[in-house]
Amino acid sequence: MPVQSSLNLYRHDRVNHATISLAGELDLETAPSVRVMIEDCLRDGIRTVDIDLTLLTFCDVSGLNAFLAAARLTATAGGALCLRRPSPMLTRLLDLTATGFLLSDRPLVPAPRVAVTDDLAAARPTSLAS
Secondary structure, eight states: OOOOOOEEEEEEEETTEEEEEEEEEESTTTHHHHHHHHHHHHHTTOOEEEEEEEEEEEEOHHHHHHHHHHHHHHHHTTOEEEEESOOHHHHHHHHHTTOGGGGOSSOOOOOOOOOOOHHHHHHSOSOOOO
16 A cells, blocks of 8 residues: 655745745655645746745655756746755755755856966876885
């Protein structure tokens, strides 16, 4: 017999900003509700969305895909989406999948490239053998 997961979503609006709190499990069964909530926000003119994950107890790849789709929808509408207060396990998932940009409401700036100069190359050891 399949186990039914549960997710509660709470939305709090402040002018053109919404905070959506998730409580429970975000998986294949419950992930579509996140997309619906984001679409509702955008339809209502909300352009800045924070998703509070304090009470989220589980998130699988379906949940991650829901967050990515929500970020894409929000960006397409000229807005911004940010995940707030993720668990260490979710933070690890975001790190492993290179989707940590979802944790910041500022665009990521790539690190500057450092050119290797003769001085830097000369300072590197060429062999570890003595």
